[in-house]
Amino acid sequence: MKKVILVITLASALVLVSTCAKREPLTEEGKCKLKYQQVDTSESTIYYARQDQAKLSEKPAQLKDLPKKISGQVSYFLAKIGDRDIPIVVDRANKYDLYLDTDGDGCLSDERSFSVSHVKKRFSTADYYRFGPISVEFDQPDGKLARRIYVITGSPNIEYLCICPADYRKGKILLGQNIYEVAVVDGNYDGKYDKIFSPPIEKAWRPRCDSFVIDLNRDGKLDWAPKIASELTPLSRMVKIENSYYSINVDPEGTTLELKKIEPEFGTLDLCGADIIIRFWSDAAEQYISGSEDNWQLPAGKYSALFIELTQKDTSGNRWTFSSNQKRGELEDFEIRSDQKSSFKIGPLFRIKTTARRSSNTVLIGFDLEGQASEQYTHGLTRNDIHVSAPLFKVIDEAGNVIDSGQFEYGRNWMCQYRWRVPKDFKGKYKVQIDMDLGPFEVIQDETWHVIE
Numbered sequence: 355m356k357k358v359i360l361v362i363t364l365a366s367a368l369v370l371v372s373t374c375a376k377r378e379p380l381t382e383e384g385k386c387k388l389k390y391q392q393v394d395t396s397e398s399t400i401y402y403a404r405q406d407q408a409k410l411s412e413k414p415a416q417l418k419d420l421p422k423k424i425s426g427q428v429s430y431f432l433a434k435i436g437d438r439d440i441p442i443v444v445d446r447a448n449k450y451d452l453y454l455d456t457d458g459d460g461c462l463s464d465e466r467s468f469s470v471s472h473v474k475k476r477f478s479t480a481d482y483y484r485f486g487p488i489s490v491e492f493d494q495p496d497g498k499l500a501r502r503i504y505v506i507t508g509s510p511n512i513e514y515l516c517i518c519p520a521d522y523r524k525g526k527i528l529l530g531q532n533i534y535e536v537a538v539v540d541g542n543y544d545g546k547y548d549k550i551f552s553p554p555i556e557k558a559w560r561p562r563c564d565s566f567v568i569d570l571n572r573d574g575k576l577d578w579a580p581k582i583a584s585e586l587t588p589l590s591r592m593v594k595i596e597n598s599y600y601s602i603n604v605d606p607e608g609t610t611l612e613l614k615k616i617e618p619e620f621g622t623l624d625l626c627g628a629d630i631i632i633r634f635w636s637d638a639a640e641q642y643i644s645g646s647e648d649n650w651q652l653p654a655g656k657y658s659a660l661f662i663e664l665t666q667k668d669t670s671g672n673r674w675t676f677s678s679n680q681k682r683g684e685l686e687d688f689e690i691r692s693d694q695k696s697s698f699k700i701g702p703l704f705r706i707k708t709t710a711r712r713s714s715n716t717v718l719i720g721f722d723l724e725g726q727a728s729e730q731y732t733h734g735l736t737r738n739d740i741h742v743s744a745p746l747f748k749v750i751d752e753a754g755n756v757i758d759s760g761q762f763e764y765g766r767n768w769m770c771q772y773r774w775r776v777p778k779d780f781k782g783k784y785k786v787q788i789d790m791d792l793g794p795f796e797v798i799q800d801e802t803w804h805v806i807e
C-alpha cells in the first residue's frame with residue numbers, strides 16, 4: 355500500500371513540475387509575449403476584422419486569366435489584402451470551388467481550387483460555408499506580406515463573401531494583482547499589428563484598422579458587446595482598464611505587448627446635458643458614455659460616434675427614445691483637444707427632409723429625420739419603449755391638390771419608405787408632407803419640391 359501511495363505522489367509531483375515548466379512565467383508587470391492563435395470563425399475576437407465583399411457585376415480589371423477547369427457559372431469578388439485588391443472566383447457549377455490569387459500576380463491559372471466545408475452553428479439556424487484557411491503571400495514595397503485567411507459565405511447562391519483572418523496573436527499580461535488575457539488582430543490585412551483607428555467610420559462595426567482585445571471581466575472569454583464597455587476595441591493609443599488609462603505598445607510583428615499606466619491629457623465634450631448612450635471609437639481610447647452629464651471628460655484625441663441613443667422626457671413624464679446608427683452628423687468626426695471644450699447640441703428641434711427616388715413610373719418616397727447636429731434618427735422612435743405608429747404622408751401638387759396619401763409601413767431597421775405609382779398624366783412639381791408622431795417636440799419640415807418631367 356505504502357508503495358502505491360509513493361508512486362502516486364511521485365507521479366503527481368512529476369506532472370506538477372512539467373506543468374510549471376510549460377507555463378509561461380509572468381514575471382514582468384505590464385509586458386507579455388503574444389503567440390500565434392488559430393481562429394475559430396465564430397468567435398467575437400475577429401468581429402471587427404471581417405471584410406464583407408459583395409459579388410461584382412463583371413470580371414474585375416485586376417484579374418488577368420481564369421483557372422483552366424472553370425465552368426461558365428462564375429462569380430467574381432475582390433478581397434483587400436495589404437495594398438492589393440486580390441481577385442477571387444467562385445465556380446458555382448462545382449458546388450463550390452473557390453480560386454484565390456494567393457501570390458498576388460493577378461492570375462488564377464496558377465492557383466489550386468479550395469472546396470467548401472459546411473459549418474453548422476450550434477444554437478443557431480444560420481449555418482455558413484467556409485473555405486480555407488488559405489495562405490496568401492506576396493512582396494510589397496515594405497517587405498513580404500504573409501496572411502492566412504478564411505473565406506466565408508452564408509448565402510448558398512454566393513451573393514457575398516466575408517473574408518476573415520485565420521489567426522491572431524494572444525497572450526496573458528500581469529497588471530497589479532490581476533492577470534488579463536489579451537489579443538491583437540490584424541484587421542486591415544497588412545500582416546502587421548500596428549494600425550490604429552482613425553475617424554470617420556466608413557461602415558458601422560468595421561473600423562478598418564487592427565483590433566485589441568482584453569478580458570476585462572477575467573471570465574476566460576474575449577467578448578464583444580455593443581452596449582457596455584466592450585472587451586474588443588479597434589486598436590488605439592490607449593485602453594481604459596478599471597478607470598485607469600494604459601498606453602498600448604504592440605510591436606508591428608505582433609510578438610510583444612506592453613501596457614503602461616499613464617495620465618492622459620483630457621478635454622471636455624459638452625452635449626448640453628442631453629440624456630444619451632453613445633459609443634465612440636477613437637485613436638485615443640474607445641469610450642462608452644451613458645447618462646446626462648453637462649460635461650464629459652475624455653482623453654484628447656479624434657473621435658467618431660458609432661451610435662447615439664437619445665432619451666427625451668416630455669412634460670407628462672413620457673420617455674421618448676431616438677436612435678441614430680447610420681449618420682451621426684457632427685459626431686461622426688470631431689476632436690477633443692487638451693483643456694478645451696468641444697460642444698454639440700443634438701436632438702430637437704428636429705428637421706424632416708423628404709427624399710424621392712424615381713425609377714420609371716414609380717417614385718420611392720422617404721425622409722430623413724435630423725437632429726440639430728445633423729445626426730439622423732431611425733423613423734421607428736419609441737415612447738415608453740413602445741414604437742409609435744408609423745407616420746402618415748401626403749403627396750401634394752403645385753396647385754395644392756392631394757394626389758396620394760396613406761400611412762408608411764416600418765421596414766428594415768424601422769425605416770419608412772413608400773413606392774408611389776405616379777399617375778399617367780401627372781407632370782410637374784410635387785411635395786411630400788409627413789405627419790409624424792414626435793409628441794411635444796418641435797419639428798420643421800422642409801418644403802422641397804420634387805419634379806416629374
Ligand SMILES: [Ca+2]
Binds near residue numbers: 454461
Ligand atoms: Ca496567382
Ligand SMILES: [Ca+2]
Binds near residue numbers: 539541544545546549
Ligand atoms: Ca494590420
Ligand SMILES: [Ca+2]
Binds near residue numbers: 568
Ligand atoms: Ca471576458
